[in-house]
Amino acid sequence: MVHIYIRVYIDEINKKAYIIGMVSNKSFKNNLTIKHMRQKNKSENALYLATNLKNGVCIxxxxxxxF
Incomplete structure (x- = not known):
């Protein structure tokens, strides 16, 4: 696993990206959950490893x- 994970929001209309936060791999692994993040016609049956944003820190x- 990488050292950190960074969450980015993409605003496609205005062609901008916003860094929302980050989480260390240790915090991610210690607080992960397995969940569905369904989006119609895209990865509807996929499972993802995820963690709550509160487990992250400000960039x-x-x-x-x-590390």
């Missing part, structure tokens, strides 16, 4: 994460 704290 400004990137330099303070320990």
């Amino acid at each position: 400004k704290l990137l330099s303070k994460l320990s």
Whole structure:
């Protein structure tokens, strides 16, 4: 697994991306759940590993994460 995961919101209309937050791989693995994130006609039966955004930290704290 990678060291960190970054959540990004893509605004396709305005062609912009916003970094929402990040989570370390340790926090991700310790707090993960398996869930469906259904979207019609796309990955309707796929299972995903996910964690709540509250388990992440502000991107400004990137330099303070320990790996």
